Structures are given as structure tokens and as C-alpha cells.
Amino acid sequence: MSHSVALERVTMAFGETRAVDDVSFTVEPGEFFSILGPSGCGKTTILRMVAGFLAPSAGRVLIGERDMAGLGPNQRPTAMIFQSLALFPLMPVWENIAFGLEARGVSKEKRRRRAEELLDLIALSGYGERKISELSGGQKQRVAIARALAVEPQVLLLDEPLSALDLKLRQHMRAELRTIQKRTGVTFLYITHDQSEALAMSDRVAVMSAGVLQQVAAPRTLYDEPATPFVATFVGETNAVPGRVVAIENGEAALDTAHGRFTARAGAGLAAGAEATLYVRPEALTLARQGATAGEGAGPNVLAARAERLDFEGAFGLLHGATADGARLLAALPSTTLGGAPAPGAEIAFSFSTRDAIALPGHAQARPEEEP
């Protein structure tokens, strides 16, 4: 089957800076594909290149196997949903939705009918004559989606459209977007800095950092098998323990660290003797008996620490700790196990299994600041 969208070695340079650096990926028809990264990572630049607002400095953008070079946004089989939604405030709802059809010279009668169909799809029948300013945030969101779908695009481009909504509505709209995508079968290319949004909605996610594509994978794979230290730290919470690889065997690596020897799954590009970092998720840490050592019923890996603070969050308690050399640790402990939670200042030990930890080459970078 042919790809829906393909980027071939696309680079976008603004003067000296490369906003997008040699990025290639393909999106399959009907896929919900997200590009995830912190602000300034180049994800919006990619979207604008696919939409046709920017022309790449190098490389090709293909939509449905067709090279898009030289085609403007009004000539491409894409429709974009802007971060601000960019609804037309001086037109009633139905004219907003039918604007793309108006631009294509469709008769008023047909436009009206199509607008009604789409209002049905977004569960806003009867809202056609309303003003945009009379709609709530979620309704505006849906009108923006309908307006984009009205032109029957092959690809719908979404530029963080949920970022202006409050949390409850955002979660509701996630499900709604997913439903609309499944029902229409349109390929969605979704830009976000919100990882839970990307993980919850997408078939596949591309993670970007500083213009470079880090990994393209299904959400689960991204979380369990990060390909790079950036992905390991950016997607989800994680604990990083720097060290050096002693041996690699059967896909498992042994690392020497300041806190002892640990074993973990060996990530791509790991070499014996090289610097590496072990990553383990907060929910993979369990409390071990104080003073426990490896192999005494506590699992293969035991990490000594001092308890600092416990944040109770309902289903989980987040236990913040610190190692002897001051590195922060975070463990998510199920509330049911919190009965004998350690008091602040207590000496504790965490254990984790080999398959819950992954070792990746290089030493970890600081976790990037997330946008609010």
C-alpha cells in the first residue's frame, strides 16, 4: 500500500540554525501519527512543510506518493487545524465549515447540505446559524475539525489544537478526535508537546529533539524500549543511573555504577567498556527490605537511597528519594502497598528487575523543561 505522507531526508534551515535536520519518516493511510517534542524541536516546522506554508531547504515531501514541491497550501490534499483554531469570527458556523467548499465553487445549496452533515458528525446539529463567539471552547474545536474535514483531505494536520482547553475537556476531546479519525479514515498528523496526549491517541509517535528525529514507534514501544537517552527521559518519568558497561550477554547488560552493579536490557548501540546509563521507570521500582542486597529475594538489582517525601496521588504514592551522591530518585508505589511507607529521612532500598530497566549508550542529559 502506498504511503499517505512521506518525508525524505527533509532539512529546513533558517539562516545558521537547522530547525529540521535530515528527517525521514512515512505515515500510512488512515494512521493517527503524532510528532512529539519540546517546543522548538522542529515539529511545527515539519507540519508547515507538509501543509505547504514552508518549502524545505533540502529533501522531499510526498503526499500519496506525489511530490509536493512547488504546490502551495491551497493546492495540497491536506487541511490544517491551527493551534488558535483560526475560525472566521465574522461568519456563522455553517459558513465556516463550508468555506473550503465555497473556495472550490460548490453551490450554496450543496454547501449548506454538506455543512449540515458535518454538524451532525460533530454532534452540533442546529448550530449552523450561530456565531463563533457563542460557542464554547470544545464546540469551537469541533467546528474547526468539521471545517477541515469538509474539503475531504487525504491528510488532516493538527497543530496542538487541544492546548488551549482545560484538562477535563482536553481528555474528552482526545477520545472524540480518535473517534472522528476512526470513523472518517482520514490520516491524522498530530503535533504535540504533551506526551500523554501523543501516547493516548496515536497509532505511532515520532519523537523529535532539536530538529533531529529520535525514534518512530508505537506508544508502548516508545515507553518500554526507548531508542535514545532523549526518548527515555522525555517520554514518561524515569530514573537515570549513569555507569559503565561491564559485559553484554543475551541482550542483557551489566553496568558498574557508583551504587553497585546492575543488570538491564541492552539498548541499541551499547558496547562493552563504554559509558552508559541505566533507565528504570518509577513504577518499576519496589521497596526492598532495608540493607537488602541483590539476590536475597529482592530481585537482581538493589539501589540504596534515603526517603525524602511521599506525595499521595490517589492510585499511587510518589516516593521521592535521593541516592548517597544526591541524585534524585522517584518511585511510584501502588497505594495498597503504602501501609508501611518509610518516614522522611529513613534509609531505604529500591529493587527492580532486569527486564524493567534498559541501558542506553552515553550519559543522560537533564530532562528537558516541559511546557505547561
Add this chain to the structure above:
Amino acid sequence: MSALTGRFGPGLAGLFLVLVGFWLAGLVLAPNLMMIDFALRPNLLPADVGGPLDTYSLDNLAYLAGEPVHREIFLKTVWASALVTIATFVVCYPLAFWLAQTASPSAASLVVLALVIPFWINEVLRTLAWYILLAFRGPLNAFLMNLGILDEPMRWYGDGGVLAGMVYAYILFMLFPIYNSIESLEKAQIEAARDLGAATWRIHLRIVIPHAKAGIATGCVFTFMLAAGSYVAPALLGAPGSRWFTQIIYNWFFEGGDWNRGAAYALVLLVLCLAVVLITLRVFRVSLTDVAK
């Protein structure tokens, strides 16, 4: 009132009120009332003023209606001012759009500076510059003949000259209101329209112009009033065939010595301008407070 005294104290607040009152009563109301008074009375010898002949009538206005040359000049002033307004709009709209949406900040400030500098000079001198440019043996004719476009010099003075001089003189009054209103248009709206497949003309017709209509109405009202009340441009750049109504008014006052008839003519011009303002606002569905902004 109490807000004013609360903020500035009774002394300063009182001063403000006195000044505003003086401005309204002394500089706006009184001259206009005097003009109406003059317009409705006959032109008499000093000895007859206040005598039995000094009665109110519509004779001066009727004179304008019955005088074919003056009537024609009045109507011509109306449509020529409308033409000046349209021409100024045609020149300013693309420029305002470019300044507000496309231009880089440095390019925009450079162009605005270039547009403003000529306005540091008196309007008479600016018009005189056009007088020189458009002269029979002036630079424009020399330039066009050099290029081979003209075989012999053209007479530019007249309708064409007046139009050029006025468009130039009133460009800023049209440009800035439109610029301000286009600038507040979110760029994503234009992008969204383009992304949905709209051609450039449709984007302007459906998105930009509706958004900017208050600014456009303001600019058109300003330009029309200034053009209709203009004296310098038609006096310098006009020809006998392109006389402006203001010139007739001037003649009644300073050459005919008939202030009453001059006042009647001026009153008609005032009423015309008022009507144009109100009709324009109606057509554009803009309220007066929008214009004031």
C-alpha cells in the same frame, strides 16, 4: 464628573470642564450657528442690516439650486471627491495589507517613515511640489518624452492633476486606519483560508476586508471630507474646467463680497459631508464609536 474630580481634584477638573465647554460652545457650536444665521439672511448694505429687509429666507440656498454652473460644480465636487476616495483606497489597501501582514518590521518602519516625512512639510508646499512635477515643461513630461511614451508634452493640470495631488495629500488618512485594523487580524486566519483552498482575491473579500471594514470606513470618511473641503489642490493643480466647490465659496467671501451666499454654499457642503459620513457608516454597518477608535 465625580470620577474626574476624584482623579484630578476640583481645581484641575473644573479647568478641564471649562476648557471642554469653551471648545464645544465657542469653537464648534458658535461658528456653525453664525454660519447658519448668515446663510439664511440676505446680503444687505450695512445701513439695511437689522431693518425691514433683514428677514430669514431660503433665498441663498435657492440661488445655488437655480444656478446651473454652480450646481454642476457642486455635483462634480461630490463625485470627484468620491473618485479621490476610491483611488486613495485602491492605493492604500495593498500597502496597508503589506505593512500589517507581510513586511518585516524593519522594512515596515522604513516605509512608514518614508510616507510620513513629506507630511512634515506644509500642505501648500507639498501641493506646490506636484505643481512643479506636473508642469508643462516639468520633469514628468520630460521623463515620459525621454522614454518615448509621449511625443509632445501633456497638460496635466486639471482633473488628473487634482486627483494625483489629492490622493497624495490624503494617503496617510486612509492608510493608518486600514493598517491598524488589518494588523489586528490574526495571521492564522489568512493561512487557514489559504489552506482551505481559497484564492487570494477570496481571502481578501471574505476574510481581510470584512475584518478591516471599520478601518476602511474611517479612512474613506476622512478622505472624502478632506477632498470635498480641499482648496489648495484644485487651486494649484486644477484648470478652469476642474473648479472645486470650495473655490466658489472662496469667491463669494473674498471676491463677490457676499458672505451670506458663501455661508449658504458652505452649509450645503457641510450637510453633504455629514450625509456621506452617515451613509457610509450605514453601508459598512459600522457605528460612530468604532470610527472614533
